[in-house]
Amino acid sequence: MKILVWDVPTRIFHWLFAAAFALAWLTSDSDSWLNVHVFAGYLMLGLLGFRLIWGFIGGRYARFASFLYNWKEGLAYLFQVLTGTANRHIGHNPAGSWAVYLLLTLGLLAGLSGMVTLGGQEGQGPLAPWVPYWAGEAFKEVHEALASIMLGVVVLHIAGVALESWRHHENLPRAMVTGLKEGTPDASTPSRRLVSALLLIVSVGAGTVGYFSGTPITGGEHEAGHKISRSIDPRETPLRITETPYWIGKHRDIGAAVWQQPQVGSRANCVACHQDAEKNAFVPARLPRA
Ligand code: HEC
Structure with missing residues (x-):
């Protein structure tokens, strides 16, 4: 049974x-x-x-x-x-x-x-x-x-x-x-x-x-800035945001072809991928299509 x-x-x-x-x-x-x-x-x-x-x-x-x-x-x-x-x-x-x-x-x-x-x-x-x-x-x-x-x-x-x-x-x-x-x-x-x-x-x-x-993860300027600044080693202050460990860690997996696209041009061109970067919100990143 x-x-x-x-x-x-x-x-x-x-x-x-x-x-x-x-x-x-x-x-x-x-x-x-x-x-x-x-x-x-x-x-x-x-x-x-x-x-x-x-x-x-x-x-x-x-x-x-x-x-x-x-x-x-x-x-x-x-x-x-x-x-x-x-x-x-x-x-x-x-x-x-x-x-x-x-x-x-x-x-x-x-x-x-x-x-x-x-x-x-x-x-x-x-x-x-x-x-x-x-x-x-x-x-x-x-x-x-x-x-x-x-x-x-x-x-x-x-x-x-x-x-x-x-x-x-x-x-x-x-x-x-x-x-x-x-x-x-x-x-x-x-x-x-x-x-x-x-x-x-x-x-x-x-x-x-x-x-x-924990702080809910919603991407505002404050949060992105905070995350980036706490990744910096105070003994070696980087000159550019793209040299901070947090930034490098987040963008490590993006292929060379993406960076070379005309819409991107430079690493500092945040808006190319973070459409709302001008509003200082960095969370949703959409890679530009070739
Ligand atoms: C070529 C496209 C590209 C450019 C240009 C770019 N990013 Fe990103 N970024 C991404 C992608 C894709 C991610 C998401 C990575 C993932 O999903 O792990 C990301 C993630 C981030 C995050 C983390 C979001 C989070 O809360 O987890 C921050 C902050 C960020 N980028 C800031 C910047 C800043 C500041 C610049 C300009 C100096 C910039 N990015 C330029 C593609 C880009």
Whole structure:
């Protein structure tokens, strides 16, 4: 018979966490999406806070104690999966539990390093007063590396789920939606709807509070000026705005062909790309088309 294995909070966490990661990944490339990117990051951190608590007080199969496997058991299990001899697990199997621990740890580190990057590079968020510009730039590399490793683990996780679903003729993604799996009544777990309502409020709330606790990113003169000036090392005051670390960092990826276009002409011709530069608002940049 079908019994409840994944309680409601665990399922909500799973899909919201996946959605937040996807959103953060998709919005990571452009400054125009920085607001959304930062919100997705805070949402992930809020969700993680919940999941860490839920790992101790949550339902039967959500507790860390129910899926503590050492690396030997994990490797042995992976080997069995490949040879087709792995046992079916009603909760997390050893390989799945590895994915959980890795994704939680990587998500936490990616979120925290993102806050350091935001504080250093953009002078925004709670860490801004403590992180100098150069440290933000350095942490950006760490942040991106963590996110890429995380994407790798997600891919492996999806591959593992697909393989296990096929081997045991069991639709595991659907089980993470409905919570139901084949089993005996004594193996089921209560659904905990009340806690899931709380989870939604707390995690989305934490995301929103985290997001609004920093200066909202809207590009006015003041903000662009502030960001640029805090990137300058006082010992070597640059003569031009285009020599400041912040400016260089923001325009590094623009190809030589763009700079050579007749509409641009010079780096100082801000209006060529920042159509509203005359109003001193620098956020939306549109590259001129050839
Ligand atoms: C060739 C086009 C081009 C020119 C010329 C240009 N920029 Fe930019 N600028 C961009 C692009 C593109 C971005 C966004 C980079 C990104 O999305 O990561 C940007 C980003 C910025 C940002 C960051 C916006 C934010 O809040 O994240 C500031 C500030 C800025 N430019 C100021 C200037 C100033 C000042 C000048 C003139 C001295 C200038 N830019 C000249 C293309 C240009």
